[in-house]
Amino acid sequence: MDMDTENTVKKTETPEEEIHRRSEEYRVLHEVSKILHSADELKVVLEKVLATLTRFKELEVEYKAGIFLADEEKKVLRLFSVVGEFGQEFMEKEKEIPYGNCLCGRAAVSGEIIISNSCFSDKRHENKFEGMTDHGHYIVPLKSSGKMVGVLFLYTDSNPPWYIRNQEILLSIGGLIGDAIVSRNREEEIKEKNEQLKELNKLKNQFLGIASHDLRNPLYTILSFSEILADESVGDVNPKQKELLGKINKASRFMKTLLENLLDVSKIESGKIDLDKKVQDLNIVVDQQVELNQLLAEKKEIILDSNLGELLPISFDQNAITQVIGNFISNAVKFSPPKTKVLIFTDIDGDNVRFSVRDEGPGLSEDDQKLLFKEFQVLSAKPTGGEKSTGLGLAICHKLIHLHEGQVGVISELGKGSVFFFTLPLN
Numbered sequence: 001m002d003m004d005t006e007n008t009v010k011k012t013e014t015p016e017e018e019i020h021r022r023s024e025e026y027r028v029l030h031e032v033s034k035i036l037h038s039a040d041e042l043k044v045v046l047e048k049v050l051a052t053l054t055r056f057k058e059l060e061v062e063y064k065a066g067i068f069l070a071d072e073e074k075k076v077l078r079l080f081s082v083v084g085e086f087g088q089e090f091m092e093k094e095k096e097i098p099y100g101n102c103l104c105g106r107a108a109v110s111g112e113i114i115i116s117n118s119c120f121s122d123k124r125h126e127n128k129f130e131g132m133t134d135h136g137h138y139i140v141p142l143k144s145s146g147k148m149v150g151v152l153f154l155y156t157d158s159n160p161p162w163y164i165r166n167q168e169i170l171l172s173i174g175g176l177i178g179d180a181i182v183s184r185n186r187e188e189e190i191k192e193k194n195e196q197l198k199e200l201n202k203l204k205n206q207f208l209g210i211a212s213h214d215l216r217n218p219l220y221t222i223l224s225f226s227e228i229l230a231d232e233s234v235g236d237v238n239p240k241q242k243e244l245l246g247k248i249n250k251a252s253r254f255m256k257t258l259l260e261n262l263l264d265v266s267k268i269e270s271g272k273i274d275l276d277k278k279v280q281d282l283n284i285v286v287d288q289q290v291e292l293n294q295l296l297a298e299k300k301e302i303i304l305d306s307n308l309g310e311l312l313p314i315s316f317d318q319n320a321i322t323q324v325i326g327n328f329i330s331n332a333v334k335f336s337p338p339k340t341k342v343l344i345f346t347d348i349d350g351d352n353v354r355f356s357v358r359d360e361g362p363g364l365s366e367d368d369q370k371l372l373f374k375e376f377q378v379l380s381a382k383p384t385g386g387e388k389s390t391g392l393g394l395a396i397c398h399k400l401i402h403l404h405e406g407q408v409g410v411i412s413e414l415g416k417g418s419v420f421f422f423t424l425p426l427n
């Protein structure tokens with residue numbers, strides 16, 4: 001503690017006084033901590049804390065107090081909250097004070113409490129004001145984890161009967177206030193960062209949308225011209241040229257799928273997708289997709305079979321759900337080894353219709369299961385027949401099913417195959 005000892009009265013207390021003081025201290029600590037946890041904005045919270053401290057009888061302070069917030073980089077204190085009457089000149093001059101200046105600036109440098117008897121006799125009290133009357137001060141540093149956060153000042157009468165012990169309680173309160181300021185600032189920072197992230201995500205979606213949209217047309221040109229050239233409808237090509245044209249065609253087809261998927265992600269994420277929901281039979285869509293994937297399955301000698309239950313008609317967007325079912329089935333075929341079975345089921349589960357695909361493929365570890373429905377996840381299971389992967393299929397499925405207020409999931413164990421499923425609400 002830093003004190004001008006001249007004229008300092010150290011009152012001794014009786015045991016009764018001590019008990020009374022302790023219980024008062026406890027009450028004030030409790031009250032301050034309650035205020036600091038309230039939802040009000042920081043300025044209001046600190047004003048309430050100041051008012052509480054001025055009412056704390058043991059301190060014998062006036063209804064005149066304030067809090068500076070510290071700018072550690074610029075080494076200045078900025079006046080933030082006050083209670084009581086302060087003149088225009090004070091408010092103007094004390095708006096910002098450098099570290100080291102006057103009593104508060106000194107406390108900001110030393111990090112120690114300053115007790116000052118009189119603003120006139122204490123040489124450290126450098127800032128004087130028109131009409132200033134004699135008073136004393138408690139100047140309390142507000143710290144959090146050793147970092148200077150601000151300074152609290154309380155006005156007392158001049159040469160008051162200081163309790164040496166008061167500094168303990170004041171330092172504790174200083175710590176509570178310091179922690180509260182830091183945690184508020186952090187919340188603000190997180191809120192700001194979240195807003196920035198949302199904005200960036202929006203920009204990313206816009207960019208994705210524009211880029212994939214504008215890449216599509218030139219790509220279609222490459223795709224169709226490579227087909228026309230390979231067809232030899234505009235002239236002969238030799239076998240080597242045909243082989244290269246085939247490669248161009250295959251690569252551009254993959255790029256087309258990738259662009260379409262990217263466009264889907266951007267459309268769904270930016271909320272630009274309009275579901276065209278109609279009440280219809282899910283089994284019809286399932287049958288079509290099973291049929292469509294038969295050829296791929298046969299190539300790998302995979303038995304693709306279905307066991308479709310009696311369903312009630314439900315409301316869904318046919319294109320979206322076709323895409324989801326197509327990806328679930330094609331994944332099962334794509335990641336399963338030859339000569340295995342892929343089984344498709346539909347049934348009613350409580351208030352939902354459920355679609356599931358069971359395969360005898362490589363299965364998924366718990367870690368992979370956590371990443372499965374996020375964008376660009378090409379996990380440990382690799383296509384077993386040279387098929388292509390964009391790693392966007394399941395992320396799109398997840399979003400589309402959620403737009404339908406349904407759920408997607410997987411039940412799997414590494415080496416034991418997987419069951420992928422989604423549900424759609426019955427009404």
Ligand SMILES: Nc1ncnc2c1ncn2[C@@H]1O[C@H](COP(=O)(O)OP(=O)(O)OP(=O)(O)O)[C@@H](O)[C@H]1O
Nearest residue numbers: 331332335361377378379381389390391392393394
């Ligand atoms: N039935 C399955 N068995 C094992 N792993 C699977 C299965 N389905 C998906 N996966 C794993 O999850 C990853 C993500 O699947 P997703 O459908 O999103 O992408 P993809 O099939 O690789 O590419 P895309 O569907 O975009 O063409 C796959 O790369 C694969 O590793």
Ligand SMILES: [Mg+2]
Nearest residue numbers: 327331393394
């Ligand atoms: Mg897929």
